[in-house]
Amino acid sequence: MRAPDTAPRARVGDVLLSVEDVSLSFGGVKAISGVSFDIRQGEIRAIIGPNGAGKTSMLNVINGFYHPQQGRITFKGRTRAKMRPYEAAYGGIARTFQNVALFRGMSALDNIMAGRTLKMNVNFFWQLLRYGPAMREEVEHRRVVEEIIDFLKIQEIRRTPVGRLPYGLQKRVELGRALAMQPELLLLDEPMAGMNLEEKEDMSRFILDVNEYYGTTIALIEHDMGVVMDLSDRVVVLDHGIKIADGTPDEVKRDQAVIDAYLGVAH
C-alpha cells in the first residue's frame, strides 16, 4: 500500500455488487423484505436507517453470514442466492463490525497480520521451521502491515493486546485488519460510533483515503448524519427492513419519508 499521494480520485465505475429483492427473516421477525440496490465500483455507499431497520443484517447477507430466504446477490458479475463467508472473503469483501469483533487475545499487529492470512500460502512444513520461505513471506507481509499501521497512525499500540485498547482505537485496528485484506469492497458497520469529533474526522480521512487512493469501494453504515452526508456518494435508507429511499445525500435529506422515519428534525 502506497502512502497517500496526490493521485486523482478513482471515479465511480460499473456496478460491483447488486442486491435484488432480498428478504430475510428470523422466525417471526422480518429483518429485510424485498430490498434491492446496487453498489458501484469506487463509490462510497451509505446505508442508513433507524435502529433495527436491518442494516447490519444487510451487510451480513452481502458477505454470506446470513443466508436470505429470497433474492439474489451479484458480485463482480457472478450471481448467486447465497455465499459462504470465506467465498466472500476470497472474492474481495472485507468488513468491520458494529460491536467490535477483534481477536481480543492478540496484539494489534497480530490482528492486522491475521487479515493477511488469505494472501499467505507457504506450506506447513516451512511454517514449522519458521525459516526460509516462511520467514520471507512473514517479513514481506509484515511490511504491508506496517504500512497500514503507519497509515492509520497506530504505531504506538502495535504490541498492545487489543482487549485493553480504548474503544476508538479498537475500531481503528479493526479497520486496519479489514484493509489488510486489500479488499475490493469494504463494508463498514458504524465505524465512528463512540468516537469524538476529532477522531471522527480522522476516521473520515482514512475512509476517504482508502477510497480515493486505493479505489476501494465502500459500503458504510453510520448514524452520524454529518459524516454520512459529507462522505457518501449515494445513500440507501432502510426502515423496518424495507427500502424507503435511495439517492444522493441531498435527495435523501429532503425526502419526507426519511425525515419521518429517521432523521426527526431536519438536519
Add this chain to the structure above:
Amino acid sequence: MFYREAGQFKTSYASDQAIFPILQDRIGIAVILVAAFSLPLYANDFILNAVMIPFLIFALASIGLNLLTGYTGQLSLGTGAFMGVGAYACYKLTSIWPDVNIIVWVICSGFFAAGVGAIFGLPSLRIKGFYLAIATLAAQFFLEWCFIRIAWLYNYNISGAIEVPQRTVLGVIVTGPRATSETRYIVVLAIVVAMTWIASNLMHGRIGRTWMAVRDMDIAAELMGIRLLPTKLMAFAVSSFYCGVAGALMVFLWYGGAEPAVFNINQSFTILFMIIIGGLGSLLGAYLGAALIYILPIVLRFVPEWLGIPIHAATVEHITFMIVGVLIVFFLIVEPAGLARLWSIGKQKLRVWPFPY
C-alpha cells in the same frame, strides 16, 4: 533497570519478529538450556526419574493441549486417550519393526494420535465450548475401552499391559529397564525442547494467528476467509500429535510399561489443569503449570521429613491435597490468566523498576 529493551533497536522486520526480541531473554533461555542439559551431572536418580522426566513429559502434553485449548479455544478432555494412542502406536510399531530407531517411532506415533485426534475433532464444527467436551470425552472413554479390549494393541499380553522392550540408539540403551536415567532424561529433554521450539514457530506464524483468531472470534475469522473446519481439524491434529508423542515418551522413557488405566480421564483433567493454571495460550505457561501441578505436591510431601515432623504418610497426603487446592485458588485469585501472565507482569514491573508503574 536491568531488564529493558532500551538501546536494542531492531533494524529489520525479521529481527523484530524474532521470538525473543530482548537480549536479556535470549541470555536467560540460553542459561536455562545449558543448565537443563547439564543437569545429569549433578542431579540424582530421584530428581531425574521422578521429577524432571515426568515434568518434561507433562510439559509437552500441556503444550499439546494448549495448542488446542489455549490457542484455538477448543476444550478437550481427551488428552489422556490421545496420549494413549501415541503410546500404543509406538509400542506396536516397535514390536513390528524392532530394528528401526526408537526415537523415529516415538515421533511417528504422534501421527497416529494426530489422525485419531482429527477424527474426534470433526464435531467441533458444530459443537462448541463445554459441549465440545462431550466429543472429546467420548474419545476418552471409547479409546480407553479399546486399549482394554483390543488385545492386538498390547500384543495379547496376559497382563493386559504393555512392557517396554529394550532399544538402543547408536549403541546406547535408551528404553527398557537398563536405560540409565541420564540417557532417558537427555532424550526426553531434547525431544521436548525441539518440539517446544517448533510449537513456538507455529504460534508465531500464520498458523498460530489463524488459530487464535478462531479462538477469539470465530465468526469474524470466518468472514476474513479463515475456513473453520480445516483450521480446527489442523489444531486437533497438531495438538494430538504433541499429546501422542508425550504419551509415547511417558511409557517408553518414564514408566517403562503401562496399563490402560494410565490414560484415564484423570490424566486428561490433570493436563487441562496444568494449562489453565499455567496460562492458556502460553507455551511458558505449559511449563509453569506442569511444574505447579506435578512438582509442587512432590515437594510438599517432603516438607515434613525435612522439618523432622513425625506425621503419617497418609496425613501428609491429605494435607498436601488441601494445600494444593488452596494454592490453586490462591494463584487464580492473584492472576486468573495464569502463572505465565504473572511472569510477564513481573517482567513489566522490572522494566519500569524502580518506579511503581
Add this chain to the structure above:
Amino acid sequence: MDILYSIFIDPFVQMAQAPDLFVQTLWDGLVGGMLYALIALGFVLIFKASGVFNFAQGIMVVFAALTLVGLHDAGVPAFLALLITIAVMFALAFTVERVVLRPLVNQPDIILFMATFGITYFLIGFGEYVFGGDPKVMPVEDFGLEKGAYNIKMLGGLVSLQKLDIVAVIVASAMVAGLGVFFSKTRIGRALRAVADSHSAALSVGISLEQIWVIVWFAAGLVALVTGIFWGARSDVSFALEVIALKALPVLILGGFTSIPGAIAGGLIIGVGEKLAEFYWGPLVGGGTDAWFAYVIALVFLLFRPQGLFGEKIIERI
C-alpha cells in the same frame, strides 16, 4: 449376515420373548437415569446461576454423605445428623462464595472451572483427613427408608422394583420439579440467568452475586446430599463415589447445561439408552459398553442440536 442378524433382529426377538426382562431393563434404566439426573441437577444449578462448571459437585456428594454417615456413626440421631449436615453444606456454600468466588468475579468460565478444581482438591484432602478413607454404610433404615423389593408378576415373569429405587425416583422427581419451578418462576430465578450471562452487567443492575451464589451453592449442596444418600445406599459411602460425577457429564450436556428439565430428559435418555444397549447389544462386543455409550448418545444428539436438548440457544451474532 450373522452379524447383521445379531445387530438388527436378534435383540428385538429377545425383547419380545422375554418382555419381563425388557420391562425390568427399562425400569433399571429409569432409576439409573433419575439418579444421573440428580447429579446433573447439582451441576445445572450452579452452571445456570453463574456459568460455572462445578467440578467439585462429585466431591460434594461424597462430602455430604460422609458428614451424614460420620455423624450418625458417632452416635448422633439420624435426623439431627441430617440437620447438622444441612448446616455444614450451608457453611460450605458460604465459605466457597467468600473465599473463592467473590475474588473471581467476572473471570472467564474456564477460570472458575479451575477454581472448583481447587475446591475439589481441598475437599478430598479435608474429607479424608476428617473421615478417613474407609467406606461407610449408609444407614438407610434409620432415615425411615425401607430396603427390599416389590416383586411384581407380569408378562410371564417377575419384575422387581427396589423400594429404595422407588423412593429415589420420587424424591429426585420432586426435587427437580421444585427447583425447576423455583428457578424459572421467581425473581431470583431470573437474576440467576442474568448472572450466568454476564457477571459485570449483573453487578451493574444491583444483583447481589454474593447472595445468589450462596443460594445456589447451598441448593447444590442439598442436591449433593440427596444424591449422596441414594448413591450411598446403592453402593457404599466412600471416596470412590466421586467418579459418579463423570456420569453426569453426558446427561448434562445432552440436556443442555442450563436446563432443569433437560437434566431429567437427558438422564432418562441416557439411563435407559445405555441399559438397553448394554443388555441387548453389549454381548456382541464383549460387554462393558456402558463405559462410553452414554457419551456417544450425547454426541449424536448434539450433532443435531449443538446446545443440547433444552439448552439455551447459542447466540451467534455480529
Add this chain to the structure above:
Amino acid sequence: KAQAADDIYVPLFTYRTGPYANSGIPIANGMHDYLTMLNERDGGIGGVKLNVEECETGYDTKKGVECWESVKSKNPTVVNPFSTGITLQLIPKASVDKIPILSMAYGLSAAAVGKDFPWVFNPPATYWDGLSMIIKYIGEKEGGLAKLKGKTIGYIFLDAGYGREPIPLLEQLAKDYGFNVKLYPVAGKEMQDQSSQWLSVRRDRPNWMVMWGWGAMNPTAVKRASENGYPMDHFIGVWWSGSDDDARGGGKAAKGYLALNFSGLGSNYPAIQDIKKYVVDKGKSQVEKDKFADTFYNRGVYNTVLVAEAIRNAQKLTGKKVVVGEDVRRGLETLHITEARWKELGFPGFAGPLTGISCADHSGHQGAYMQQWDGDKWVKVSNLIEPMKDKVEPLLQDAAKEYVDKATGWPKRTEACDKAM
C-alpha cells in the same frame, strides 16, 4: 532425617487415600502394626530395629513409581507395591535396582517363574491358582468336577488387567470340564452402579458367579446380587473381594456370600494379641478399634510376616545384622513356613504352610480356604483347597516365556540359588 545405618529399612507402599482406600487402609494398618509390634516386643528382628516407613501411592501408578524412586537410595529390604498396576511398572526396575518385590497374591502371575523373575515374588498363590481353587470348590459342591458339564459360570470382573488375567485359564477350564462361561466386565467408572451387568446375570441365569473385584466394586456387586435375588452361596469372590467392608454393606442380605482367603480370621492368635497389646493399646496404630483384626488387616499382617521371615532368613544366610535388598531376595527365595513355624511365630493355624517356594517357584502355589459371610462376620467353611497345579503351571511357563521374549534384552538369571532352610 538421616537414614541410620544400623536399622533395617522396610518401606511400605500403602494407599490410605483415593478411590480404593477402603481396601488399602486395613492392609496398611495390618502391615504397619505387625512390624511395629516386632520393634516394640522384640526390638526388631535379630536385635536390629526395623525402620518402617509408609509411602502413600493412592493406588496411582505415577505415585507408585515416584515412591520407588524415593526409597531406592535408602537401602530398602523389599517393596510391597500393593497394586497390580504399580507392580507391573516396577518388575523391570527390580533387577536393575536390586530390590526384591513381594507382590503377595497379586501382580503378574508369570512372575512365579523364578528363573525368569529372580527379583519378584508372589506367594502364596497366583490368580490362576485362585481361579482353579474356586472351580474346584464349585465342582465339589456340584458333586465332582465332571458334573460341571453344561453348567454356566458367570465371571464378573473389574475391566482392567487384574480382572482380565484369569480369563484364559477360565476358558481353558471351561473347555476341559465342559461348562459355559459368561463374562460381565465392569468398567472402573461403573463400579458403583453395575445394574446392567446384574440385569444380564438375571437373563443368563449362570449357576455360579465368580468375582474378581476391587475397591468399591465389591460391596456394590454384593448388593446388586442380593437385590437381584441371586443365590448368595453361589457367588464367590477372589481373595481381594472378601474384606469385611465388602460384605458388610450388603448386611444380612449378603449372607451366604463366599470368598477365598488365605490368612486367618479374627484376633484369636497370640501374635495378634501382641499387636493389640504393644501397638494398638499404646495408640501407635491408626486402626479403628472395631476394624482391628479384620480380614484385610490380617492379610496385611500375613504380608509382613513373610517380610519378617525373609529378613530373618537373610540375616542367617549372610550373617549380617543389617540386611538390604539383595540379602532379602535370598531370604525370600528360601522362605519356608511350616505349620510349626506359624505356631512359633504366634500364629497357630493362622494360615496354611508356605513351603513351596524355591528358586524356580516364587509363588509356592499354596492352597486357600473358602470363607462365608454369615451376616455379621466371615466364617471359615472349607479346608485348604489346593490349586490345580497341572493346569496352572503350563500357562505360567508360557506366560513367563512370552514376557521374556517380548522384552528384548531381559536379563538372564545370574543370582545363585540358596539351599532351602
Add this chain to the structure above:
Amino acid sequence: MSVAENIAPAASTDTILTVNNVEVIYDHVILVLKGVSLAVPKGGIVALLGANGAGKTTTLKAISNLLHAERGDVTKGSIIFDGAEVQDMSPNDLVRRGCIQVMEGRHCFGHLTIEENLLTGAFTRRDGKAAIRRDMEMVYDYFPRLRERKGSMAGYTSGGEQQMCAVGRAMMAKPKMILLDEPSMGLAPQVVEEIFEIVKDLNAKEGVSFLLAEQNTNMALKYATYGYILENGRVVMDGAAKSLAENADVKEFYLGVSEGRRKSFREGKHYRRRKRWLA
C-alpha cells in the same frame, strides 16, 4: 472557568457524588486515572467529556465499584456517594442506595428477552409488581421499538435496540443517580435526541442526577449543567456547560466548529493538532 488543579471539590450537602483525587491502576501496572476529582450536585446533569482512552469509562466504573471485576484498583483518593464512602460498599449496595450505571457497549443479558432484561433492572426494588409494571410501560413508551421486540432474546436484537434496552433497564431501578456511559452510541439521531430528552425529563420530574460520559459533545453540553473534560486520565478543564460550549478549544476540537461554521468531514487533514492546554 479554571484549569483543574486536582483539588478536591468541597463536599457539600447538595452534592450527591464527590470524586476525590482518584487514581486507578489496572493489572497492578497500568496507571489510567492520575488523580481525577469531580462532583455532581443533587439533581444535576454533569457531562464527562474526553477523547478515546481518556479514562471516562474507568472513572464511571470506579464510582460504581465495578473496577474490581476488571482487575482494576483504586489506589488513591476517595469517592463519596450520598454521604457514604463507595469503596466500602458492594456494587449492589450502591444500586440499592440509588446509584446505577449503564455500561458502555450494550451489556444486555443476551439469553434473556428484552422484557426480562428490563425486569432484572428492577431487581433491587421492593415496591411491588404494579409499580414495576407501570415503569415498564413508561420505558416502552419512551422506546416503542423495545415494545415491538419485547419477546425476543436480547442477544439477537440490533445494536441500537440493545442500547435502548440497557438504558431502559437502568431506568427500571428508579435510581437517584444514573451513570450513563456513552448512551448515544449507535443510536439513530432521532433516538439520541429522545435519550437526552429522557435524561432531561427524569432530571426535571424525578430529580435524578446524571453523570454522562459522552462523545457527542454537542448534545452533552446542550443538556448538561456542568462539564468536565478528561485527557489522559486527568481533568484538564471544567466549567459550566454554557461556558465550556463557548470555549474556543472546545469548539474546535469537540464541536467541530471553527471560524464560525461547521467543517465538512471531507476537509479533515492529516496532522496532529495541538491542544493549547497541553502545551
